[in-house]
Amino acid sequence: MTTEFAVPNGPWISKTDAYSRYGLGSTDLDSIKPISIEPNSRAYGNIIKYNLCDVEQVHAKVVELRKTLQQGLPAGDTVPKRGATITRTNAKKEYNLNDNQIDRILPCIVKPNPHAPGQQMRIYNVSDVRALRDGIASLSSTPAPAAAAPQQQYPSTSSRGRNSGYYNDRNRFDGMSADDAAADMAGIFKWAGH
Incomplete structure (x- = not known):
């Protein structure tokens, strides 16, 4: 399998940081290309890096997507039940969603979980889960809001080339002129008094 890479463009962010800082999931990031995939020296697996500006654009698209999901429904913690339903666990498995992604929609039923005392079971409308999945799948073809467009092109963060394994860490000088x-x-x- 050959991976296509994006051209480094300023500060980068790891895949796991994109998940936690921007509430994204793996299928959200399928709409952009990484700038590098490097072995993780501290743990099993790889460190996947993305241009921060690309991740911010995906996040802006997700914010817009959320506005289109479950429109016109009454405010509250749940939405009315419409048609077939699915549990949160099954929705995540069947539709390849993670917690950050499924949290973008409201469940139609919340009740005590019979399998985990003290926890809540959330049940969703299948139509809402499908709309979420389809919205995520269309992120790559959805234009980013104008406010999310990168304001400047950054110089390359690597002076030795993509495959050398050398990338500068983020710092306060990223994107600045000399x-x-x-x-x-x-x-x-x-x-500092020097």
Whole structure:
């Protein structure tokens, strides 16, 4: 299997950070290309890195998607039951969703879980789960809102090429010109008394 990579464009973010910081799931990120896939030296698996600007655009698309899901329904913790239903666990398995993604819609029923005392069982309308899945699948063809467009093109974060395994970590100077970075550094030294 050959993976296509995006051109590095400024600060990057790992896949797991994109999940936690932006509430995204793996199928959300299928709509963009990673900038690198590197072995994880501290654990099993790989570190998958994305351009931060690309992840922010996906997040903006997800925010817009949420506005279209379950429109016109009464406010509350649940929505009216419509047709077939599915438990949260089965919806995640059958429709390849994770917690961040299924949380974008409201359940139609919340009741005590007979299999896990003290926890709630959430049951969803199948039509809502399908609409969510289809919306996620269309993220790659959905234009990002104008406010989410990157404001600048960043210089490449790698001076040695994609396959060398060398990528700079994020820092306060990412995306700055050399003159701006020098002025910022001079301000730091001045503040520190040097």
